[in-house]
Amino acid sequence: MLDAKLLRTDPDRIRRSQLVRGDSLELVDEAIAADETRRATIATFESLRAAQKQLGTQIAQTKGDEKVTLLARTKELSLEVKAAQTKVDAAEAEFTALMERFGNIVIDGVPTGGEDDLYVVETNGVPRDFVAEGFRPRDHLEIGELLDGIDMERGAKVSGSRFYFLKGQVARLEFALIQYALDKALSYGFTPMIPPTLVKPSAMDGTGFLGQAAADVYYLPADELYLVGTAEVPLAAYHSDEIIEADQLPIRYAGFSPAFRREAGSYGKDTRGIFRVHWFDKFEMFVYCTPEAASSEHEKLLGFEKDFIASLGIPFQVLDVASGDLGLSAARKYDCYGWVPSQARYREITSTSNCTEFQARRLGIRMRENTQVRPLATLNGTLCAMARMIIVILENNQQADGSVLVPLALQPYMGGLTVMTPASLSSATAVASTA
RNA sequence: GGAGGCGUCGCCUAGUUGGUCUAUGGCGCUCGCUUGGAAAGCGGGUUGGGUGCAAGCCCUCGCGGGUUCGAAUCCCGCCGCCUCCGCCA
Numbered sequence: 001m002l003d004a005k006l007l008r009t010d011p012d013r014i015r016r017s018q019l020v021r022g023d024s025l026e027l028v029d030e031a032i033a034a035d036e037t038r039r040a041t042i043a044t045f046e047s048l049r050a051a052q053k054q055l056g057t058q059i060a061q062t063k064g065d066e067k068v069t070l071l072a073r074t075k076e077l078s079l080e081v082k083a084a085q086t087k088v089d090a091a092e093a094e095f096t097a098l099m100e101r102f103g104n105i106v107i108d109g110v111p112t113g114g115e116d117d118l119y120v121v122e123t124n125g126v127p128r129d130f131v132a133e134g135f136r137p138r139d140h141l142e143i144g145e146l147l148d149g150i151d152m153e154r155g156a157k158v159s160g161s162r163f164y165f166l167k168g169q170v171a172r173l174e175f176a177l178i179q180y181a182l183d184k185a186l187s188y189g190f191t192p193m194i195p196p197t198l199v200k201p202s203a204m205d206g207t208g209f210l211g212q213a214a215a216d217v218y219y220l221p222a223d224e225l226y227l228v229g230t231a232e233v234p235l236a237a238y239h240s241d242e243i244i245e246a247d248q249l250p251i252r253y254a255g256f257s258p259a260f261r262r263e264a265g266s267y268g269k270d271t272r273g274i275f276r277v278h279w280f281d282k283f284e285m286f287v288y289c290t291p292e293a294a295s296s297e298h299e300k301l302l303g304f305e306k307d308f309i310a311s312l313g314i315p316f317q318v319l320d321v322a323s324g325d326l327g328l329s330a331a332r333k334y335d336c337y338g339w340v341p342s343q344a345r346y347r348e349i350t351s352t353s354n355c356t357e358f359q360a361r362r363l364g365i366r367m368r369e370n371t372q373v374r375p376l377a378t379l380n381g382t383l384c385a386m387a388r389m390i391i392v393i394l395e396n397n398q399q400a401d402g403s404v405l406v407p408l409a410l411q412p413y414m415g416g417l418t419v420m421t422p423a424s425l426s427s428a429t430a431v432a433s434t435a
Numbered sequence: 436g437g438a439g440g441c442g443u444c445g446c447c448u449a450g451u452u453g454g455u456c457u458a459u460g461g462c463g464c465u466c467g468c469u470u471g472g473a474a475a476g477c478g479g480g481u482u483g484g485g486u487g488c489a490a491g492c493c494c495u496c497g498c499g500g501g502u503u504c505g506a507a508u509c510c511c512g513c514c515g516c517c518u519c520c521g522c523c524a
Contacts, residue, residue, distance in 0.1 A: 042485080046493045053457090053493095056505050060454040074504030243445095243483080366483095373483075 001361040002102045003375075004095075007032050017105040020112045020323035024101075031098045038091040045084040052077050100211070104358040106323045107295070107332045113322035124306065125315030127339045128396065135400040139342035140391040141273035144170055146402040146422040147394075150274060161271075162263060162278045166390075169420040173393065173406075174281065174386050176413035178256065181283040181308070181384040185254035188304050190285060193255040195234035198225040203237035206363035208329035208355075215264040231255035232380040235286035239365050244376065246369035250289035250297060254383060257282065273391070275347070280387035287379045290367065291357055294377035295332075298354040301381035302334045305350045308383060312407045314392045315339040317346045329355045338392040349388045352381030401425060 006014060007028075014028050055077065059070050111119040130137045144150025149170025155163035166174055182192060204210050204226040209217055218227035228234060235255045244251070259282045270276035285304065289297045302318065309316050321333040330353035337346035357375035360366065367376040397405040404420040411418055 039486085042493080046486085049494090050492060052504080057455065057457095059504070071504060076504095078504055371481095 001099060001358060002105065003357070003361070004035065004099065006105075007035050013105065014102070017103075020106050020110070021103050021326065022114065022324040023103060027098065027101055031095070031102070034091070034095040034098050038088075038095045041084065041087045041091045045081070045088045048077070048081045048084050052081050103326065103328045104331045104356060106326065107354070107356075110323050110326075110332050111320055112324070114324035115322075117322040117324075119320045119322060121318040121320050121334070123315075123317045124310060125313070125339070127315045128341065130341060133400070137341035137395060138398060138402065139273065140275075140340075140394045143394045143398055143402060143404060144273070144390075146424070147404065147420055148423050149173070149420070152273065160278075162276065164274050164277060169417075170390060170394075172414055172417075173390060173410070173420070176406075176410045177384055177386055177389055178281070178283065179413045180410055182254070182256070184304075184308055184311075185283065185285070185383060188252070188254075188285075190252045190254035193231070193235060193238075193253045195231050195238070195255045195257055197228050197234075197257050197260075198223075199228055199233055199237060200225065203233055203240070203363075204228075206240060207233045207236045207359055208327070208362070209233065211328045213327070216262050218260045218262055227260040228257065229261045230259050230282065230380075231257040231284040232286060235284065235380075236359050236365075236378055237363060239288060240363040241365070243366045243368050243373055244288065246290060246367045249367060249376065250287055250293060253286045255284050255286060257284070259385075274387040275391060277387055280385060282385045283383040285352075285381045285383050288360075288365070289377050289379070290369075291375070291377045294354050294356055294379060297377075297379050298332065298334070298352065301352040301379055302336075304383065305334075305336050305352060305381055309336055309338060309349065311409050312389070312393060314349075314389075314396055316349070321351075327353070329353065329358050331356045331358065338388070339396060340392060341395045341398075347388070349385060349392060350382035352379070354379050 002014065011028055011032060015025055018025050018028060052074075055070065055074060059067060059074070062070060111117065113119075128137075138146070141150060141152065147169050149166060149168050151165040151167055155165050158165075185192060198220070201210070201224065204217065209226075209229065217229060219225075220227070226233075232255075234257070235253050238253070239251075258279055260279050261277075263276055263278060266276060274280070285301055287297050287301065306316075306318065316336050316338045319335045319337060321330075321335055326333050333351060333353045335348050335352075336350040338349040339345075340347045355378045357377055359378045360375040365376060365378070366373050393407060393410075394404050397407065399405065399419075402422045403425065406414055406417050406419060
């Protein structure tokens, strides 16, 4: 939600943002008109209501004939107040409906363009040269199957397409990632959280996922609950309708949860393996801070993501996401793309968004600074999306025989295991390395 | 799931025969006086939101409807919490 005042004080700021987002400019004028209508109806209502109150006070103080005289006047006034109230409700509803169609104001400096415009900010690490090493890199599914660690067929049998089982060594790899991510989050100063995965419509809507992204969300009509696509939703709604003292900020949570996505509109896209799935587990960072600190917090979140990815030895790029591809809530977004050898390109593995006050306004989250109460800023960032991190680990660390070296950082979390080995290879190796 | 009770401005609380409730008191917080400094004491302030330069005005007693000239107070629905029972990781 945008600041309604901005419509009156600086509509051009909104227009500029709409332009680079590729969103409607007419919407701005419609909203301004609706705002004026709304304010007029409110003014009418308030003056009528004031008159009614005054009359009511007089009635309470009088008796007898005088009271009867006063009462005779009240009925009509009451009807007028009710009519005015109805108009206010209608005008407010129309205004709100228009306001909810606005995406967040894009921060100056965000590159303009759409989904296909990739602005690479930096490249980190060097992809392995498999040609020089003399073998064709397998893709993650092939490796996963050799390790007897990813089972798509049974995933489909049990739950349908885009579902999977992680098994044995790869399941263990996820557990290691979870534990490692937790320790990393603690070292970054985050409070660990395990949030609910089913949320009410208000939480889903407040975080901006019921707008253009609504078709991508699982819904349980019998219970009026949504399955979250990210822990961002419960972590943002956690402080909804609260006022937080400014000296408590920033608040940093790292939430672990499953993420459910219908992937509507991505039929036929990334159908192989666990790159694009209906469910995966994820460690998500979430920050509440002052609007003034939002940009620097955003850089910090990006820094944590880079540190995490680099610590696992994955080559990656950082992208400054173009204005037209920001989604509803983000004012700026950085994606980290990890190197995927089988595709010989970088693919998205993490994403961090600065939502400024946009989500906070929708969710009623404010901060008190001295005597002033105003919306705060919220930011989110992926610490570790398990499925995709498993993909890049398996592919980047594979060896010619199908075994996979465990990243040094994860070895302590896998009981010292240094290599994941296909069942077809000598079991002596596996036994020796787990010992 | 069944039965009953409750839901007031940070916390606790008054209010329940509908009308000056523009919501009482305490705690906490805060400002001032006092003090060498502090405590105590005394005095003021303290729910949020909208609008306005301001004074002010309007909204807000879990949420949403209704009755009424008028609702914290009466009625209906919903939500949440507590107690007991049933079921169950």
